[in-house]
Structures are given as structure tokens and as C-alpha cells.
Amino acid sequence: MRPTISILLFLMLVFGLVFRATKTTQAKHIDKPSNMTTTQVNDTATFAGGCFWCIDAIYREIDGVIEVKSGYTGGKTVNPTYSEVCTGQTGHAEAVQIVYDPKKVSYAQLLEVFFTVHNPTTLNQQGADVGTQYRSAIFYHNQAQKELAELVIKRLTAEGAYPSPIVTEVVPFKVFYVAEGYHQDYFENNRRQPYCQIVIQPKKEKFEKAFKDLLKK
DSSP: OOOOOOOHHHOOOOOOOOIHHHSSOOEEESSOOOOOOOOOOOOEEEESSOOOHHHHHHOOOOOOOEEEEEEESSSSOSSHHHHHHTTTTTTEEEEEEEEOOTTOOHHHHHHHHHHHHTTTTSTEEETTSSGGGOEEEESSSOOOOOHHHHHHHHHHHHHTTTTSSSEEEEEEEEEEOOGGOOOOOOHHHHSSSSSIEEEHHHHHHHHHOOOOOOOOO
């Protein structure tokens, strides 16, 4: 089921929150996109929703998304490795950092995708992936993102979009560590792997069917 954002929420986004979000100083992230120029006014979103291979593969398909990086955020260990994060002891979540053009795709649309392609009601778990590193979380970069994320969660809860309560964390962004190179664009580079075919491909197909209007041409 694809959760819907109400007309009221859409209007709030268009006339209020988008203006504030695009005017807010850009949050820090590890790498500046190679195709980003000084004349572009782009924004950044950071989401955790289970294995970052899945989320990475989906957001890359959205028109207006300029760059997607898989990495780690929300923990205490500096420059963590994948093996360290997998222990669940670093406090980090597997996440993606998205650089996007708000003139082409809004933060509200990115949130709608987020709440459709993973289960926000399972604590520290997505399917067979279990641990705090697989938690559902939105790391907001400014007050506008925080308010909109909280409003969407409130709206979905009121609409009964899920049979169980949403457990997604809404927390301030601090630092993002880009994961090892082999994690980047993992699906595209490993399509024949069983995890890609059994787990990621069905999520991609569900997304592509529900969000045809957002796909890159």
C-alpha cells in the first residue's frame, strides 16, 4: 500500500516548508558531488531504512536525485568500517545520503518513497536483517525537514496506514561516513547475487509501479 500525503500537507510544503528548506544553509556531508556547481541550489536528505543496498538502488531511479551515497550515521565510532557497524556496537545505522534538486523532486516526495519501500513499524529490523544498524530513521538537516517528517508520521498514524505503530526515529544529522567502495551502487554492480534478486529486486519493482511519475526518463 502506498501511503498518501494530503492536499493540505502538499500545500504546506509548496508554500512554506520548501521555501525554508531551500534557503537553509546546506548541511555538511563527506563528498561534494562532482556534477554540482556553485550556481546550483541543491539539498541533502539522509535516510536509514534497513540494508543500505536496497535504499540506494531505489533513490538512484528518481528524477531530480543527483547523487546517492551509502554509508553510516547516527553512531559514536569515528570512521567505522562495515564489519564494525555489523556488530551493532558502533551505534551507527546503515543509511543513504541523497543530494537532490528540490525544483525537480520535493523532500515530501522523498519521504513518501521512504515510507513505502521499507517497513517503519519494525524496531531495529527489516525482514531478515536484524540489529540497530538496520533501524528506521530520518536524519534531518534543518528545522523544515524535521517538521515535515514529524507531520508525515503524524498523518500516516492518524490515517492508520500501517497495522502497527511507526517506530521511525526523527533525529538531527551530525556526520555521515561514506561506506567502502563496493557498497556504492551495489545492486547495479551485483544484479546476479541472491540478495539482489530475492530482496532488492522486488522492492525496486514495487517502487517503480507505485512511483512511475518520479522515475528518470
